[in-house]
Amino acid sequence: MEQQRQQGAAARRMATLASHLRPQRASSHPQMEEGPLLMGSNCRAKGAAPGFKVAILGAAGGIGQPLALLMKMNPLVSVLHLYDVVNTPGVTADISHMDTGAVVRGFLGQPQLENALTGMDLVIIPAGVPRKPGMTRDDLFNINAGIARTLCEGIAKCCPKAIVNVISNPVNSTVPIAAEVFKKAGTYDPKRLLGVTTLDVVRANTFVGEVLGLDPREVNVPVIGGHAGVTILPLLSQVNPACSFTSEEVNHLTSRIQNGGTEVVEAKAGAGSATLSMAYAAAKFADACLRGLRGDAGIVECSYVASQVTDLPFFASKVRLGRSGVEEILPLGPLNEFERAGLEKAKKELAQSIQKGVSFINK
Template sequence: MVKVTVCGAAGGIGQPLSLLLKQSPLVSHLSLYDIVNTPGVAADLSHINTKSKVTGHVGADQLEEAIKDSDVIVIPAGVPRKPGMTRDDLFKINAGIVRDLATAAAKFAPKAFMCIISNPVNSTVPIVAEVFKKHNVYDPRRIFGVTTLDIVRASTFIGELIGADPADVKCNVLGGHSGVTILPLLSQVPGTEKLTQEQIEKVTNRIQFGGDEVVKAKDGAGSATLSMAFAGARFALNVVEAAVKGTSTIECTYIDLAAATPEAIASVKEATGEQDIAYFSLPVELGPDGVKNTLPIGAISDYEKTLFTAAATELKGNIAKGAAF
């Protein structure tokens, strides 16, 4: 029996994400929470002929019921980015939403795997961690920032460039989940050696700022919701698979480095030149307790070293801002 709760289930990411989760035979109870419209979304999804029970919960007074005894909690709640909106603008609104949901999780499902999608992830994950610490239920192995969309984009954009099936392109994307903190390691992907430096820099920038491409194309009507839902479901279901079946999957995800191996931590310090970055996206082996193992960064190119240096300062600021909130 696996209970998965989606907080923000009636939103642009939440609805398609819930649809994808409903298709999994491993999810026995899909609990949907939002401040409006959740009963309708739940009724709609409940007609799909898979075995998971779907329940809809709306408003603060139903939050406990939605979250209680959840195995996995996915949080896409919050406002989307609109044209001209900075991630700082987003932070002011979404930080409070994430804090309140994390408080409920710490009280009613302290052992749940937390999958944080709400932007800015670089700051919202530290908020969740601080809330769990305050309630004395913190386990750094169970709280994840979902950066899977960066990996999905990297696979797609690199695949287009080198003429490979995007599903077969595996590119680790490390660091954080906004702009220059997104660090795709193209030098580790077979086939990219035939790309020019200009092509490498161009596709790196496209991976880092792919979200802006979607915001612009939607022309004020939203941000990346469908691709984010796909990426969020992929990550959440990998967490479920690891917990239920013991399936060992490696996914890049943004974690508290307290959950990382000494080798992985040393590789972050070496690549960034910083000794005290507390959170970082790394290749993580998922297991029954969440983070089972973390892999070091590995060899990177001179160009990638400059990216790591640029990312470090911004990432530290993002983390401090979340922790302070």
């Protein structure tokens, strides 16, 4: 009897180990066979410590893989769901071997999207095709807009209260697309829909730090507007620590920050876009959202959100994050003449991008 009990316990332990790598089968995307002992319910469902449930949609892509690694390292994450239409089992197996607290589960293909999303607190969307040499962010629209729509329809159905971080380009259009999808589903909460523009801030901090001879971690540059070309407007007059720049430095820094993505695309010579720095920025912003959900005070980041700081329906600026997502949109502060001119240019292009996203859903 005792021997049978020990054998049963051993079988259950083996099943628990295996179940992390074996999500439920999808009829059109069969993965590995899963018996009754291998069901996810027999897993360590809440992780080693209290935390939040996070899903990455597009987890097998150039951004998704390093982002999955970084989120597996985040102590605030208890369950990490990795979803993609290809290659998820391999990424899941790889990431799941890391000895951190989060339980990792993989989901492959459209039939498993709902399982990937059910019960999530935070959903991060890097899914989509990357930008290639000679391709503008606008060229990405027709492909990535459809992907964003499908994924947001799943979110509206399975986790309508989740915080949603949109990375898929062009962000200036995909965030309005998500908003329209949620509106049609009756689940839209503007506080919970955030476009990730953190990479622009990360670049600004780095480039300004180089000019000032400072550790970029000690530099804070607000970046407003949007997440493409001239819509990216660093407020160099509001850099912390306070400093002054020559007009030549302002022009150089602004141009480099606005064209940081192109700099990487060209440097990779067709082999990819800004995936690693984007994953870092996305993980940094996701961590801020999780700390806000936890109730930490004073969490302020720049993000592209539904906003009234300008006459546009969406705009990137500093926001205060909390338990409900965006709890306060902070004022832009005083702008100098160069920044006011840049703001007008940004608004003109942003208006077109926003309308393009709205029209894609409502056409």
